[in-house]
Amino acid sequence: MAARTQPPWQAPPSRPDLDLPPLHVYNSLTRSKVPFVPIDGKKVSWYACGPTVYDDAHLGHARNYVSTDIIRRIMRDYFKYDVRFVMNITDVDDKIILRGRQQHLLSQYTSEHPELNNEVQETAAEAFAAYVKKNLPLLPQGLKPAEFAEQSKKAYGHVLEGKAVEGDGPPGDKEAKVKMHLKTASSAAEALTLAGANKIDVTDFYTKAEDVFLPHLDSLYGGTINADDHSIFTKLTQKFENRFMEDVRALNCLDPDVVTRVTEYGHQIVSFVEKVVKNGYGYVTADGSVYFDIQAFEKDGNNYARLEPWNRNDKDLLADGEGALTNKSTKKRSDADFALWKSSKPGEPAWPSPWGPGRPGWHIECSAMASDVLGQKMDIHSGGVDLAFPHHDNELAQSEAFWSECRHDKQTHQWVNYFLHMGHLSISGSKMSKSLKNFTTIRDALSRGDWTPRGLRIVFLLGGWKDPVEITEGLVATGAGWEDKINNFFLKIKDLERNPSPENAASAEEDSALAAAFATAQTDVDRALCDSFDTPTAMQVISRLVTDYNSAATRASLSDATALSIGLWVTKMVTIFGLDSEASTPNPNRIGWSGIDIPSAAAPFVYPAAALRDAVRDAAKSGPQALSREAVDALLASQPAPSTTQPADALPYAEAFTQFRADVAALAAASAPPASFLALCDKLRDEVLWALGIYLEDRDTQALPALVRPLSADLIAARAQKDAQAAAKAEAKAKREREEAEKKRLLAEKAKVSHLDMFRTEEYSEWDEEGLPTKDKEGVELPKSRTKKLRKEWERQRKLHEEWKAGKME
Template identity: 60%
Template sequence: MATAARTQPPWKEPQASSPPKLKVWNSLTRSKNDFVPVDPEGKVVKWYSCGPTVYDDAHLGHARNYVTIDILRRILSQYFGYDIQFVQNVTDVDDKIILRGRQQHLFAKFKAENPTISEDVLNTTINAFDAYVSKNLPLLQNVNIGTFNEESAKAYANVIQGKSVDGVGPPGDKEAKIRMHLRTASTAVTSLLAPSKSTPEDVEVFYAGAEDVLLPYLDALYGHSIDASDHSVFTTLTQKYEARFTQDMRNLNVLDPDVITRVTSYGDEIVTFVQKIMDNGFAYKTSDGSVYFDIEAFEQAGHHYARLEPWNRGDKNLQADGEGALATQKTSEKRSDSDFVLWKASKPGEPAWRSPWGPGRPGWHIECSVMASDVLKSQMDIHSGGIDLCFPHHDNELAQSEAFWAQKDGGHQWVNYFLHMGHLSISGSKMSKSLKNFTTIREALARGDWNARSLRIIFLLGGWHDGIEISPDLRKSGSSFESFVTNFFLKIRDLEVNPNIGSTGKEDEKVQKAFESAKEKVHSALADSFDTPTAMRAISSLITDYNTADKAGLSDAVSFDIARYVTRMVRIFGLDGSADPYNGGIGWSGIDIPSVSKEFVYAVSRERDEVRKHAIAGDLSGSVLESIIAQHKPAQQQDIDALPYAEVLSTFQDSLKSLASKQASTKEYLNLCDQLRDTHLWDLGIYLEDREGAPAMVRPVDAELQAARDHKEAIVRQKAEAKLKREREETEKNAKLAEQAKIDPKDMFRTEEYSAWDEEGLPTKDRDGAEVAKGRAKKLKKEWEKQKKLFEEHAKGAASS
């Protein structure tokens, strides 16, 4: 039977009733396969995505996974037209959650019972510190708190300098963990050595600094005392972070799942699922009340195990990650080291559900199998998640689910396509909660490091199943793409205000041909396993072709068609919030000035254009000026939101009249126009971009414009500061020279350095009575003559004044 298992095809290609629309990279086959939905009509796509484990805030590594999945989901539904049933779980019970929830519960209780920092609190914290260092920093055994920073700097000098522990190989996750532990211990030391611990603020600061060493210590002392039936100890934590995760995803413009499943709502279903696997002969119970999956029985029945990453099936470290706390629990009843747990017997301090095998809780992998099978039944099209979930999580999911759905006539294909998203890394290390080397999504958005669009562009520029490392070049590429598309949309929007009436249409055929070619390239790229980098390049090339075309020969209709297409594609990619890709709109958010401002801003822009044109031509007469102003008369009453913009128009007109009354110069009119652009409108978040031979383009002040202005102002400021420094140095130099000029040359060398002088005051002997050497005397004579000249000029100046 084992031989049959090895020769059986591991993946059965779904049969299509019509030509497939696309190919996808399938982790099951490690190749691109035609995408064929299970739905007989080929319309509905059933998709299960592994969701968050909610015990902490989501970081940018999570954003990489969920934003990228959202991109693929949007392309499938909004571009290829599939009706997607998207299910995502929330893992609200597992080893990490149990540990974190229990620790937070005990820590909160400890703080409540100790509102002041007593001697007992200090001793407990010192013991916690010692235990933490002993476990996590083995080179610092029995270290003294007062000398911790000095001793840790010596013991872990290589790690602190960015090297490996031994200073030979490159640093990795091991070194990242050591750096984390050093920070944690050092922070606790700072709290313990703080001079003041008496005020409520001091107490809060103390606990904040000592928290990470107290958490594991308090749990080791009291964790077993937690009531297993009181699930609120854990759900208090998970409900908080699930809500924060949901908000983070919405802030990143990630679509909500159609269905959300939570592990804690599936206790009975998980028990039933495990029992069915046992009934099918693929699981066994141990005497402690746990249930394990029997890999040997599964394979002997003709199934395949570890289909995603067969090369990792013997990796004990990965197996340990999957088993959690059970990995360190030795039992002679486990039939094979590779067998994995389906149901864990609960230990003291852990939540428990009733089962035929005794109080327990679900294993990590069984959760997704049960929830996905409950909603999507016996077969789904797509299963997605981060690439680190391939083994053991998804491989174990596959095995136990196919064991559950096993048929008498052989195997059962539970998932047709596995899609795994690549990692996001910083300095070569994967972002990880356990390593604490991450920036949370909300921190990144709050600081302005990223926004929903800029982060998504970065992911679109990289392959979805490839790793991405954030680098200055990558950020620059993303920023350039966003600015490039923004400027394109601004040009098209400007056509709506200033249409190209005199177009000859001679460029239409050429540009239309480039347009059709670009659409084909985008379609081919997306149909080739969602190749967004190639699609993005095709869109950029289309915009370049448009920008380089002779606009005098291009009709507005072609321009608008291209703009609507680009708008549709960037909206499909999720780059414009919830905007409908198919509503015929043009542009994305951030290119519009406020609606209430348009009447007045476009009016003052037109007047400014006319004033500049006539001023430069030298024919800005009073009558011309009156005709310009007469075109726009602000109403006497305005909505309060429109008032600032109406005032800009009226103030500009009043200033023009004032300049006319005093017969101002051309320069004064042009200065007024610059002031309107650079100050009055800029301060309202609006910029007028002057163009040769065309009206000024009205656009909002965005980050790119602000950065350019800040850079320009910085250069002006640096030049001014440099000039001021030169002037100050020159003044100091002149003042010093003036003081020097007051000294009589006969007195300038009468110092302790010499012991004899001639009648002119020149030294003849040094301090020891020796004759001054001829060379030295010659040099002193030159200095004396220079001083004599200064002194005489000073005397003349003083006499004349």
């Protein structure tokens, strides 16, 4: 082939015939922001690298898929692009093969060895020794399990204290991996120690020692399994694919339009590899593997490693890209050449190919599947930033090698126009990773209440999609504050819908100022989203607009139309960002998001009860005359009692309303004072409705009706804190009262003693007629200074005793 020069990136032609938004996106291919111009008008073709399904998805995955979903929603619902979103499921690769095989062997072993006998313990000890030797080289050889804790502290204490394995640098992934190995070995050591003392059952033993058993059994028997039985691997992947989809749906991520699976693309992948070889960019090795020829590719004028050229010689990344099961003895033309097709060794699944039984290389799967669904060119390819090299760089090379005959304007084919890479999520400086086992799964985080789907998404929105996110207390607090602010805003606007302001109550000046702030916010959000989906700025703008609303004059000074328009727009934006689990697309007539409405069964009774309570409170504040029997009857008539028959889910709310009406009537009949009516109103708010999950937020300073809202975690926490403070205050008061009572008791006991007898003790030998000492116990006359001091004490006791005798003391 004749040599040709490949531009680093070919900008798509502009489309003046289309009304495209002025959107610029950060493109990893150019490492800069460039105009976004789709290939086909307003249609956007998008391929996203999906999960490798051998374990549950963790919060690091959530970072990738939620951020991707946010951009997808903005493209679809804000910029109105017709997005076709394709995602793959990697259900065969080295990690899956290894994990599936290991789990199969462990299951087989445990079923054949159901008792914790000597053979099992010996095998576990061998597995422990092999694991320590391979992964913890600083520990002494032949280490006994009982000595592990002590020896590991000596060898790796600096790592456990947060220091680097070597040098003085900060800890990172290397140190996280050491901690993982220490934890695994420690668990196995504990299991072996307990087994030696007969203090563990077989189930717990296998659980604690599992992670050392897996590689050991695989080294012994991995090559013996029937690799033609693909169910050994697919039963693992099908389980975790289903769990992955459940997890991302729980995070309110949209389903892909198309899902592709590697195991369903065996024939297409073989055909893809054949064409790459035919085009001169691949070669077959003696073992039946096929490799991409980087030298031939670049000799022909192409650029390899366009995304991260600085990493093209990184041996660790290259090795990771090839996989743990790759045949290291294969005769490759260059160490950097990567596998398109791997010959299958014993214990590995295989598919037929012209080169013999084998399986796809990691990178080829995405090229073949994306090309099959989206064709020779796509708009967007996305994934986590750790995939940029070697995975995406290798995808680019082999795909452009495949499509090399499809050139446009005599230029080399450009397979992807825009690469979007999502930033890492990290904790304590180390990214979350399945291999490091330093992760919290999505389902665990949600089930424990560590995060809510909305709270997690807000945190990602507050950070740039391509920037790393470090989980800190400050970040969590910022996200929670933003959510609480918007939540309260929606509650106010929803209340305005139910309770419109009086006509002609708006102040033109205040209303005009808020309308101007609203217009500015819309412009600023548009500018931010056009600037490579700058959601942090957009979130700040939304927060600022809500502040402007809250800081404006009282609601009566603003027109309902302006406030409702703002409410509708904020609702639209949070829905576009995926923060409303009840709306997959914006509803132009809906205000608010999920979680701010009380149950539908409660509404017919709680809102009338709240209105009646407001009226009773106002009357009580006006004085007794407003609480006459006739006046109260008129109030009750304004909110008629519910019928006696109600659906089961509505019954508790109906009963609460009915009982409140009855209690109000009873107080009126008894001519109760206003304080009794106010106490009853507080009881409805603080006890009755609170127990039903509803709170009435009184707004006396604004002369507004009570705000009806469902209980939230913040409200519950605030109540718990308030109750704790009240309990602490009550206990402090009780303590003071106990101490005061004790003082009085002791004083009363002291008062019973006569002043005439108080000094008649062994400390003195003579006294005068008033009982005052004159000589000490040795017969020495007391000095005048001492006598003067004793006289003062005597006078105080005389007064105290006489008060007691007179009955003036308890």
